[in-house]
Amino acid sequence: MAQTMRAIQIDTYGDESVVKFRTVPIPGIATDEVLVRLHYAGINFMDIHTRQGKYRTSRTYAVSVPTTLGMEGAGVIEAVGAKVEGLRPGQRVAYCLSWGTYADYAAVPAWRVVPLPDGIALPLAAAALFQGLTAHYLVHDVGRLGPSTTCLIHAASGATAQIMIQMAAARGATVLATTSTEEKAAVARTRGASHVFPYADFAERARAATQGRGVDVVLDAIGAPTFRESLRAIARKGLMVAYGSVGGSVRDIDPIELGEAGSIFLVRPRLADYSEDAATIRRRAGDVFDLLEDGKLTIDVAGVYDFADVLTAHRRLESRTMVGKPVLQIAV
Numbered sequence: 001m002a003q004t005m006r007a008i009q010i011d012t013y014g015d016e017s018v019v020k021f022r023t024v025p026i027p028g029i030a031t032d033e034v035l036v037r038l039h040y041a042g043i044n045f046m047d048i049h050t051r052q053g054k055y056r057t058s059r060t061y062a063v064s065v066p067t068t069l070g071m072e073g074a075g076v077i078e079a080v081g082a083k084v085e086g087l088r089p090g091q092r093v094a095y096c097l098s099w100g101t102y103a104d105y106a107a108v109p110a111w112r113v114v115p116l117p118d119g120i121a122l123p124l125a126a127a128a129l130f131q132g133l134t135a136h137y138l139v140h141d142v143g144r145l146g147p148s149t150t151c152l153i154h155a156a157s158g159a160t161a162q163i164m165i166q167m168a169a170a171r172g173a174t175v176l177a178t179t180s181t182e183e184k185a186a187v188a189r190t191r192g193a194s195h196v197f198p199y200a201d202f203a204e205r206a207r208a209a210t211q212g213r214g215v216d217v218v219l220d221a222i223g224a225p226t227f228r229e230s231l232r233a234i235a236r237k238g239l240m241v242a243y244g245s246v247g248g249s250v251r252d253i254d255p256i257e258l259g260e261a262g263s264i265f266l267v268r269p270r271l272a273d274y275s276e277d278a279a280t281i282r283r284r285a286g287d288v289f290d291l292l293e294d295g296k297l298t299i300d301v302a303g304v305y306d307f308a309d310v311l312t313a314h315r316r317l318e319s320r321t322m323v324g325k326p327v328l329q330i331a332v
């Protein structure tokens, strides 16, 4: 095995100019870690946010510089630490929320690693895990969506949103969705949304589609541009799930607004708190993989990018033209 590897790193936070392509030593592993030879990394908004320093004061996602970017990957176990049980070299695995996947190898806490069923290809695994686990906890545990519930999912062609639409519809919920183009709306309908509309006047449209009542749950990844109108789309005592802020953070909420909107509940959940141990991760991932293998869930790999082209993928995410989930090809 080689002693060095390629890695895409940052030493400081900032714009794209801080991203460095380097040759560095292959990491050693602690007794509770595994060394993964990465074949694909998931490419996420979180990687851009990491570069920009949005997690610099985060306790949930304590990422400090210098660091290797990327926190989702799929590959093959190369070595296991002395205390690791149930995992072995040669096993195909995926994981997320462990930084350093934009590299040939990564040392990963064993509890985060999920063995892959034979039917799940490595690029699909790299595209599926982070948003699959996220959609799973948002639909099942936070939104508690099921028969006789209605939800409104923003940015409906986004990677997380597409999975949520399918999971919510499969559980019998009525899914309303917003998106910015007709092409993206068609994707949302294919995934199972029964009403898809543009952002203009979406609260009014959501109320019209629910006989004036409003939806039980809004799932909002956009943030400031949609936050206040989302409150107006929600039924009395309903739930506002602010799970992302691709359009900018909400910084000025007064709790009285939740009261005025009809005693609305507001939550800003994070996957870390819903994937807190190996059993929870494997249970959620098992559900996602079962749905994929049974043909009940579709996850589009929106593009496979060469290692050198990672910033092209970041730019496409930011330009809002990506439909589905991009992955970075590492092993060739």
Ligand SMILES: NC(=O)c1ccc[n+]([C@@H]2O[C@H](COP(=O)([O-])OP(=O)(O)OC[C@H]3O[C@@H](n4cnc5c(N)ncnc54)[C@H](OP(=O)(O)O)[C@@H]3O)[C@@H](O)[C@H]2O)c1
Residues within 6 Å of the ligand: 044, 045, 046, 130, 131, 134, 155, 156, 157, 158, 159, 160, 161, 178, 179, 180, 181, 184, 221, 222, 243, 244, 245, 246, 247, 248, 269, 270, 271, 272, 317, 318, 319, 320, 321, 322, 324, 325
């Ligand atoms: N809380 C959690 O546990 C958790 C977990 C995973 C991801 N997230 C967050 O959820 C958000 C979405 O992630 P994702 O992977 O699903 O995203 P994605 O696939 O890249 O989708 C983003 C979509 O957001 C819409 N959008 C609206 N305003 C935008 C803007 N200013 N820039 C870019 N896109 C914009 C676009 O759809 P339209 O053109 O249709 O509007 C775009 O397709 C991110 O903020 C991510 O960090 C949170």
